[in-house]
Amino acid sequence: MKKIILKSILLLFLLANTVFATDPLPSWNDTAPKKAIIAFVEKVTKAGSQDFVPIEERIATFDNDGTLWSERPLPFQCAFIFDRIKNLFSQHPEWKNTEPFASVLKGDMNSEPGNINGADKDLIAMVLATQSGITTDEYEKAVMDWIAVAKHPKTNRLYTDMTLQPMLELLEYLHANEFKTFIVSGGSSDFMRPWAEKVYGIPPEQVIGSSIKTKFEIRNGKPVIVSISELNSMTAGNGKPLAIQSHIGRRPIASFGNSDNDLPMMQWTSAGSGVSFCLYVHHDDGKREWAYDRKFMDPFDKGLDEALAKGWTVVSMKDDWKIIHPVEKK
């Protein structure tokens, strides 16, 4: 009984804290995007509001690369894959003369990943070569070992310190308002899941990414799941709403992205029967981060036009965010 009372007091405190907190989004300037986010959250959570949405329908979907963390000079999973190719080279001497492995080993791929968010053949070949044949447990360990120490080539920071601080606050704000958040990314779910819960507060079952096929077998009396060299799904572009339907089975009421690859997800979200919210992060801050859009290999072009035409929220990193990465916090 004591435990119950303590738990309730704690909850009371937490709830009060949420209500009286002065600013749920301290790294956002008081410009239109922040106002739009707060107005949306308040109208769908306020009991009695005509736009009220029951808790179980408060589904929000987020792209990862360029939306929750930076993605330059190339999406961070590429750096992991390149490091893995270098590590596995001794077991694959044939890679010295086989593309795309030869270019990676020479360091030629470091600034030119190709269209990694699309169905880029080279990247798929590299994922299959570096992930198949091993168990899911072994792969998870490889990801965790890498992410704990690998450094970004420009900032020399851990990749998990290259998250976008205003977006972390947005996730926290949505969680406090009982939204269920999902990542829907072209990156591999097996690459994101091991650290997403700690970094974003998003549990593995809410991380949806591209995947390769697997098989179940008993090895030395112990059941294992082993990746095989065949693509299962690509969750980019049109693959995003399909993955949402297949995995979540319920239409999101809010979606967040930064490129044309997120456009079908936003179209799907905004075509729901009730109120919805779509937000694009526009990387326009060459000083504090990177500036790129219509001409980038993973362009923000049709998405930008449609966002402007439909009145979706477009965040200018330059104008709407006080800081970019967590390290800038005072």
Add this chain to the structure above:
Amino acid sequence: MKKIILKSILLLFLLANTVFATDPLPSWNDTAPKKAIIAFVEKVTKAGSQDFVPIEERIATFDNDGTLWSERPLPFQCAFIFDRIKNLFSQHPEWKNTEPFASVLKGDMNSEPGNINGADKDLIAMVLATQSGITTDEYEKAVMDWIAVAKHPKTNRLYTDMTLQPMLELLEYLHANEFKTFIVSGGSSDFMRPWAEKVYGIPPEQVIGSSIKTKFEIRNGKPVIVSISELNSMTAGNGKPLAIQSHIGRRPIASFGNSDNDLPMMQWTSAGSGVSFCLYVHHDDGKREWAYDRKFMDPFDKGLDEALAKGWTVVSMKDDWKIIHPVEKK
């Protein structure tokens, strides 16, 4: 502030109610299975217990057909598919002379579904024929329209009244103890999701089933997801642990099933590093339900042997359950 206090008082009441409730599983006899369930839940939820499991890791996976609801004379999704074939016949006159449709139209399939939980070709052909080409919204409506009125051929009850009452209580007990429950079934996720939340308290994103492929397109300016005539995944047998890994990305600590098709899921669950719980429902009550096991088309044979060998919990419906279906409640 008033709302917060009210919410806390309500929570206090709910928590107190949970703690002081005399019996969380009233339809279970006080035999070994009930004791084993309660002992397991208590040891993984009690703070300070050496087997304590944090809330986010309390993942429990359930088979559906034969585990959460009955499955005789044939799994209920078959009845839905057969009814759909009859309804769609006017648009498919060729079915009159094409198997398996011709047999369904003649009523010959009603007691012989074949090995529907395996990769039964006939059943897949029927799913593809009755689901492809229509949008996910249209299919959901068809399921909801059917499940609201279709009656079981023997009991003349709604199929949603053919759930297993002791298992509903078990779900509720696990939810009260902050387990996240998932359905992992050979049936179609699109068939289960529309009603699983209301009937089982399991939201669509926690319902994992077999699926066919889909495409995203814009029809008359409106985005739609359309099913296409190609199998995507079969979540039976070895497909169950694979679906668990792909969808949840975390190993369950408890699994519940009733046939050999659930065995790989239980092997995967019980091979985790911590404490785990596996429970098989044994349909041995020919009087109140149906009695079948080793010789059934979807046999409980190897699973029964392994359960006995490993000391997993095997529920005798005859001996361990006071009632079977909700209608028997006093």
